[in-house]
Amino acid sequence: xxxxxxxxxxxxxxxxxxxxxxxxxxxxxxxxxxxxxxxxxxxxxxxxxxxxxxxxxxxxxxxxxxxxxxxxxxxxxxxxxxxxxxxxxxxxxxxxxxxxxxxxxxxxxxxxxxxxxxxxxxxxxxxxxxxxxxxxxxxxxxxxxxxxxxxxxxxxxxxxxxxxxxxxxxxxxxxxxxxxxxxxxxxxxxxxxxxxxxxxxxxxxxxxxxxxxxxxxxxxxxxxxxxxxxxxxxxxxxxxxxxxxxxxxxxxxxxxxxxxxxxxxxxxxxxxxxxxxxxxxxxxxxxx
Amino acid sequence: xxxxxxxxxxxxxxxxxxxxxxxxxxxxxxxxxxxxxxxxxxxxxxxxxxxxxxxxxxxxxxxxxxxxxxxxxxxxxxxxxxxxxxxxxxxxxxxxxxxxxxxxxxxxxxxxxxx
Numbered sequence: 001x002x003x004x005x006x007x008x009x010x011x012x013x014x015x016x017x018x019x020x021x022x023x024x025x026x027x028x029x030x031x032x033x034x035x036x037x038x039x040x041x042x043x044x045x046x047x048x049x050x051x052x053x054x055x056x057x058x059x060x061x062x063x064x065x066x067x068x069x070x071x072x073x074x075x076x077x078x079x080x081x082x083x084x085x086x087x088x089x090x091x092x093x094x095x096x097x098x099x100x101x102x103x104x105x106x107x108x109x110x111x112x113x114x115x116x117x118x119x120x121x122x123x124x125x126x127x128x129x130x131x132x133x134x135x136x137x138x139x140x141x142x143x144x145x146x147x148x149x150x151x152x153x154x155x156x157x158x159x160x161x162x163x164x165x166x167x168x169x170x171x172x173x174x175x176x177x178x179x180x181x182x183x184x185x186x187x188x189x190x191x192x193x194x195x196x197x198x199x200x201x202x203x204x205x206x207x208x209x210x211x212x213x214x215x216x217x218x219x220x221x222x223x224x225x226x227x228x229x230x231x232x233x234x235x236x237x238x239x240x241x242x243x244x245x246x247x248x249x250x251x252x253x254x255x256x257x258x259x260x261x262x263x264x265x266x267x268x269x270x271x272x273x274x275x276x277x278x279x280x281x282x283x284x285x286x287x288x
Numbered sequence: 289x290x291x292x293x294x295x296x297x298x299x300x301x302x303x304x305x306x307x308x309x310x311x312x313x314x315x316x317x318x319x320x321x322x323x324x325x326x327x328x329x330x331x332x333x334x335x336x337x338x339x340x341x342x343x344x345x346x347x348x349x350x351x352x353x354x355x356x357x358x359x360x361x362x363x364x365x366x367x368x369x370x371x372x373x374x375x376x377x378x379x380x381x382x383x384x385x386x387x388x389x390x391x392x393x394x395x396x397x398x399x400x401x402x403x
Binding site for chain 1: 311322324326328331
């Protein structure tokens with residue numbers, strides 16, 4: 001099963017901290033000295049909040065930390081995934097959150113630490129997210145009982161391109177295909193490089209919309225003039241469905257099966273030696 | 289050759305007044321960039337005069353909070369009193385100031401009774 005990293009895997013259990021009665025000037029000096037952009041705030045031994053350098057810059061230097069903290073601190077359970085934490089940072093605009101584990105506040109997660117960790121989930125060559133990105137969003141949509149469709153793309157004869165023109169040119173082709181997919185994928189969809197010459201798009205939409213997108217994207221790639229005038233095309237497989245009722249089984253395994261089916265469909269399309277789309281209509285209640 | 293003689297003198301003045309307990313009167317208005325924030329004031333007040341003052345954080349462009357003596361709010365509802373303080377205080381307070389205010393409340397009661 002896919003392993004999605006959780007906040008529990010990365011948050012700081014040992015962290016720099018100041019007291020709620022410490023002064024703003026002293027705390028600024030402390031953050032500069034320890035090379036941190038934020039730190040925890042303690043009150044009588046309890047973790048009560050987070051103070052950032054930005055908060056301090058906006059506050060009169062004579063004030064105490066209790067008067068420099070902005071709003072109520074945001075607290076997250078340690079079990080939430082990276083991706084949920086990322087969304088929360090984007091929604092709230094905070095620089096750090098408190099982390100709760102086993103019923104008590106036990107650490108902090110600064111935004112920059114999460115961003116560093118998210119970097120390892122981004123494919124360095126193409127700048128696209130890796131596969132766990134669409135697993136997370138797929139599971140989230142399934143749990144919300146939303147219709148989803150998955151489009152899986154394979155670059156046709158990529159091995160031949162690699163052998164004929166070399167890996168550097170192969171990489172350029174991957175970058176160009178990624179750019180085309182990214183520029184033409186709707187904003188509500190989720191795109192990732194699944195691995196090698198495979199890409200996947202998750203859509204919160206009915207299967208026919210997924211199929212329409214697959215046709216459109218394969219057409220865009222097929223029409224594009226690639227470097228070295230290499231003829232590049234992609235095959236696509238589409239699947240989709242919805243969980244129609246409350247189910248006890250694991251949405252992660254449902255998602256894995258859907259991706260496997262989409263991947264097999266794209267392989268079938270590839271083997272048929274044409275830019276062909278085969279659509280596998282999967283009622284999820286039957287396969288899950 | 290003339291030689292200048294220098295002499296240094298110091299003059300000491302001392303003014304003695306009674307320490308106000310607490311060092312505030314009925315109301316303190318705290319500006320958004322004041323050197324002392326509402327939490328610091330609350331802690332000071334809680335130590336010096338426990339249970340006598342309430343901190344009310346307000347949504348105002350210049351004023352961050354007001355500290356009000358509880359006794360006043362026994363005479364006038366909190367929202368009416370804070371509205372009055374913000375209206376009048378907002379005219380003279382800037383974001384970096386802390387203003388203390390003396391507030392006198394006189395309640396006039398008139399009743400008719402059957403004889």
